[in-house]
Amino acid sequence: MHRSRVRYLLLAIATIVAGLATRAFRGVLPDAIGAYAGDVLWAAMVYLLIAAAWNRAPVQRVAAGAAIFSLAIELSQLYHAPWITAVRQTRMGGLVLGFGFLWSDLACYAAGIALAAALDHGLRSRSAARIQAA
Numbered sequence: 001m002h003r004s005r006v007r008y009l010l011l012a013i014a015t016i017v018a019g020l021a022t023r024a025f026r027g028v029l030p031d032a033i034g035a036y037a038g039d040v041l042w043a044a045m046v047y048l049l050i051a052a053a054w055n056r057a058p059v060q061r062v063a064a065g066a067a068i069f070s071l072a073i074e075l076s077q078l079y080h081a082p083w084i085t086a087v088r089q090t091r092m093g094g095l096v097l098g099f100g101f102l103w104s105d106l107a108c109y110a111a112g113i114a115l116a117a118a119l120d121h122g123l124r125s126r127s128a129a130r131i132q133a134a
Helices: 005-024 031-053 059-076 082-088 091-097 103-133
Strands: none
Touching (some): 005 031, 031 059, 031 103, 059 091, 059 103, 082 091
8 A cells, every 4th residue: 555645745835834833923822832843843744754755665764754753863963064054044054954963852852753644544544445445
C-alpha cells in the first residue's frame, strides 16, 4: 500500500502555512502555542515530506527517518562556523536550520512526528478499508 505523493505534499504545504502563521501571529497566540507550535509543525512537515518521498515505507520507518533528520538539524545548531551562521541569517536558512540548540525543541519534534505519524496511520488505514470494501 502506498501513499499519495500529491496528498502528502499538499499536507506538507498546509503544515508550512500553519507553521509560518504561528510565527506571524505569535503575539496574539497563547504563550505555549506561540513558543512551541512552530517546532511541532516543522517536525510534522519533515515527516510528511519523507512520507511523500518514500511513499511505500512503513509509518515506523518514516517516523524514524524524520526523528533522525530532526535530531541532526538540532545538533547542527551547536556548530557555529561563520559559513553556517551566514546561512542561518537568511530567511530560508533560519527556517530550515534554526539558530540555537534547545532541549525543548527535541520534545516538540517528537510531538510533531507523533502527530504526523498518527495522521499517516489513520489515512493509510482508511485507504486500506476502502480498498477492501471495493
